[in-house]
Amino acid sequence: MMLNHDLKKEFQVERIAFFSDAVFAIAITLLIIEIKVPEVHGERFSSAEIVQGLFALIPKFIGFIVSFFVIALYWVNHHQIFKYVVHYSPKLVWTNLFLLFSIVMMPFSSAFYSDYWLSYSAVPLGFYVVNICLTGFMNTRLWYVVSNPANKLSEGLTNRAFVSYCKARSMIAPFVFLLSFLVSTFSMRIAYWCPGLIFVFMMFLKRYYRKKHPELFIK
Structure with missing residues (x-):
């Protein structure tokens, strides 16, 4: 009887993980669907016109x-979280659903931001930043729910430094996009390139934790 109960719990946890993987996969696929092949009008057109059409898609x-890389970052985080999940609860399910809600919004907010980035309006960027911040917050919240011993949802998450590192990493993207929103108040063009700082901050965060907690990176 106990074995059947454990198998049922494991099956339910796997269902949550598989459903989440499907949502991440669909969201990441929808990103490229938003990019259409450039239209060049007329029966005869030159290579220069095609190249010009491609440049318009930059x-x-x-x-x-x-x-793509923001969603991939959170998928890796999500995968890492569920390696430790052995039980489920309504709190876990709903926190996970709110995270997935923010993920499936990403194709729209990304397209909105990309289409109007030269309009010098803060609205498209602001919408995208809110989406990213919600994703980062819900991912951090998911780490908190899973790692909290009182919830009894995980096994093996005894290293608090590791949990702290994962939470900090999930908040890098929101921090960088908030920074880009502040930069946009005086230069939209500079703000557009700020997301590249995500990888810089991730590198420094990893270096910091590697120095203070080298045991986290021993394979």
């Missing part, structure tokens, strides 16, 4: 690349 491609 903002969309940049938005796609940034959002």
